[in-house]
Amino acid sequence: MGEDKSTYTDHVISLLVFNHPGVLSKITSLITRRGFNIDSIAAGPTKEKDMFRLTIMVKGDDRSIEQIQKQLYKIVDTFKIMTIHPARKVEREIGLIKVKAPMGERNEVLQMVNVFKGSILDSSTSGFVVEITGSSDKVDSFISLFPSNQIVEVARTGIVAMDRWEKQ
Amino acid sequence: MGEDKSTYTDHVISLLVFNHPGVLSKITSLITRRGFNIDSIAAGPTKEKDMFRLTIMVKGDDRSIEQIQKQLYKIVDTFKIMTIHPARKVEREIGLIKVKAPMGERNEVLQMVNVFKGSILDSSTSGFVVEITGSSDKVDSFISLFPSNQIVEVARTGIVAMDRWEKQ
Numbered sequence: 001m002g003e004d005k006s007t008y009t010d011h012v013i014s015l016l017v018f019n020h021p022g023v024l025s026k027i028t029s030l031i032t033r034r035g036f037n038i039d040s041i042a043a044g045p046t047k048e049k050d051m052f053r054l055t056i057m058v059k060g061d062d063r064s065i066e067q068i069q070k071q072l073y074k075i076v077d078t079f080k081i082m083t084i085h086p087a088r089k090v091e092r093e094i095g096l097i098k099v100k101a102p103m104g105e106r107n108e109v110l111q112m113v114n115v116f117k118g119s120i121l122d123s124s125t126s127g128f129v130v131e132i133t134g135s136s137d138k139v140d141s142f143i144s145l146f147p148s149n150q151i152v153e154v155a156r157t158g159i160v161a162m163d164r165w166e167k168q
Numbered sequence: 169m170g171e172d173k174s175t176y177t178d179h180v181i182s183l184l185v186f187n188h189p190g191v192l193s194k195i196t197s198l199i200t201r202r203g204f205n206i207d208s209i210a211a212g213p214t215k216e217k218d219m220f221r222l223t224i225m226v227k228g229d230d231r232s233i234e235q236i237q238k239q240l241y242k243i244v245d246t247f248k249i250m251t252i253h254p255a256r257k258v259e260r261e262i263g264l265i266k267v268k269a270p271m272g273e274r275n276e277v278l279q280m281v282n283v284f285k286g287s288i289l290d291s292s293t294s295g296f297v298v299e300i301t302g303s304s305d306k307v308d309s310f311i312s313l314f315p316s317n318q319i320v321e322v323a324r325t326g327i328v329a330m331d332r333w334e335k336q
Contacts, residue, residue, distance in 0.1 A: 014323070024206060025196035032190045041192065043209045044261070044324030047316060053323050090289040090297055093212070094260050096330045121258040124333035129258055133301055148215060155182065155221050156212030157325035162264045165292035 010039065011065045012089065012161045015054045015072065016046065016080040023077040027054065030071060036060050040093075040136075040158025051079060055160045084161045091161040094131060095139035098153040099146060101127040116142050127152065135159075178207065179233045180257065180329045183222045183240065184214065184248040191245040195222065198239060204228050208261075208304075208326025219247060223328045252329045259329040262299060263307035266321040267314055269295040284310050295320065303327075 122129035290297035
């Protein structure tokens with residue numbers, strides 16, 4: 001996390017790491033010490049019981065990203081760094097959005113949820129909790145439909161990404 | 169991240185933090201230094217441009233979690249700590265699962281994706297990339313349907329959670 005530099009581009013770093021205490025803070029320290037912005041981070045279990053997979057979105061130039069990847073390998077808990085090819089990746093994120101929808105405005109909100117193929121996770125007389133799944137852009141677009149004071153809360157997972165299958 | 173202690177229970181810590189360099193590593197260091205296991209972490213943008221929302225799943229006893237929350241407030245970049253009520257929360261996670269599905273086994277895999285209301289994000293003659301959205305348990309269940317050697321890769325966001333609307 002840090003200031004935005006407009007010449008930088010988005011990169012996805014995907015890591016398999018051993019589930020040891022402190023590994024997450026070692027990795028995030030290394031990246032931020034180098035002056036990179038972490039745009040989002042998602043860390044969850046993987047099929048191996050003792051490992052985690054981290055997906056980190058950072059802004060930076062190509063050369064610096066390569067250097068970071070080399071240094072990440074020096075962290076003993078790093079098992080594997082996966083390169084995600086921008087042209088071949090699938091990426092997904094969830095946004096939970098708590099939006100006000102008093103009587104008279106409910107249909108309009110529900111229509112928008114439909115257009116975005118979202119789901120209603122909770123409904124009260126005051127409003128909804130909406131789930132939007134897709135690219136980060138899609139989640140951004142949904143949120144931007146509403147004036148800021150209509151949005152009560154937003155929680156986003158950050159993206160996870162994976163290469164498509166190699167075509168044969 | 170760390171060893172499992174079976175007497176501990178899952179807690180969701182949700183934080184609004186200012187988007188300053190190093191804030192993520194300060195927070196993860198604080199939690200892991202105290203000996204807590206981070207089960208998953210999800211960090212993404214929120215409706216305020218200069219803030220991030222972190223959702224952290226940790227295992228620990230209730231008293232220690234309270235202490236951690238107090239200490240998190242001492243990190244200057246922490247703006248707000250939201251208590252997520254276990255009984256009133258909505259939670260969601262995405263798992264991307266790259267699964268082998270050669271000819272002859274494809275229908276079986278597709279049926280499972282249907283049962284779990286998942287989506288096929290990519291398809292090749294070798295297999296699929298499947299998206300499963302729901303609780304962590306649901307993602308776990310889908311993965312456990314397949315023998316380990318049929319699963320090529322798993323990437324999960326970690327959960328995001330939010331309180332439902334107060335009923336009036």
